Amino acid sequence: MSMAQRERQALVQTMAAAGPDAPTLCGEWTTRDLAAHLIVRERRPDAAPGIMLKPFASHLENVQRRVAQRPFPQLLELVSSGPPWLLRPVDSLMNLTEMFVHHEDVRRAQTEWEPRELSAADEDRLWKVLTGLARMAYRKSPVTVALVTPDGRRTVAHRAGERTVVLAGPPSELLLHAFGRSAVRLEATGDAEDVAAVHALDRSV
Structure with a gap:
């Protein structure tokens, strides 16, 4: 299946x-x-x-x-x-x-939700999807957006100058964020205003 x-x-x-x-x-x-x-x-x-x-x-x-x-x-x-x-x-x-x-x-619309633990194979499948749609999802970002996973995979979703926001987490959480969801468990690093701008983006694909 x-x-x-x-x-x-x-x-x-x-x-x-x-x-x-x-x-x-x-x-x-x-x-x-x-x-x-x-x-x-x-x-x-x-x-x-x-x-x-x-x-x-x-x-x-x-x-x-x-x-x-x-x-x-x-x-x-x-x-x-x-x-x-x-x-x-x-x-x-x-x-x-x-x-x-x-x-x-x-x-995640329910109270007290927690992320599921997906298999490595399923996370790999989601990573492949993510790398294909990330540029579209973050195309409106005023700063560069990079996506990284705990095992070291990295893709630049959008380039816009030297200021960069890095979103770190498993592919499943990164994919949900790319699809415009805010109920995610990610670590975002960068200037506070830049991070807020990325989170506020229209990330519809």
């Missing part, structure tokens, strides 16, 4: 335990809203473009609202069953970060 598939099933279990009205880190979305988002993304090609393209956003919102009205167990079953057969060959590529990040969106 791929990491994407494992994260999908873990996400479904976490949403089931939290209940349909539990908060997430996705703005005002509840777990019900998040499940509807995942279903529309995979199963409604007419509406999914609205995730990225503003002209289609209103249609996406309407479709997602209707999907969210279904019984919660039905929503979870649709998420659990995975993408339609046409998309299954690219499931690992398309859904690794989606499932991992949204799993943490549910986990």
Whole structure:
């Protein structure tokens, strides 16, 4: 089973335990809203473009609202069953970060959360993803941003002069920060104002 598939099933279990009205880190979305988002993304090609393209956003919102009205167990079953057969060959590529990040969106919206201990192999998978998207995530930074891991891996996410902010932590935590999440366990070094500016960035990718 791929990491994407494992994260999908873990996400479904976490949403089931939290209940349909539990908060997430996705703005005002509840777990019900998040499940509807995942279903529309995979199963409604007419509406999914609205995730990225503003002209289609209103249609996406309407479709997602209707999907969210279904019984919660039905929503979870649709998420659990995975993408339609046409998309299954690219499931690992398309859904690794989606499932991992949204799993943490549910986990870390709860009180007293703690980071999970992922295997070295899973952290390696997330590092490979991170190095590919880091430049996009930190493109608006006014200072150079470097990402480093406890085992010494390093990538420069953005270059902007001599002032540098270094974000240190396991790939899983760095990836969550790159996706705009603030509920992370990282060490940030650099000028205090520069660190604050990096944390405040629009890191949407």
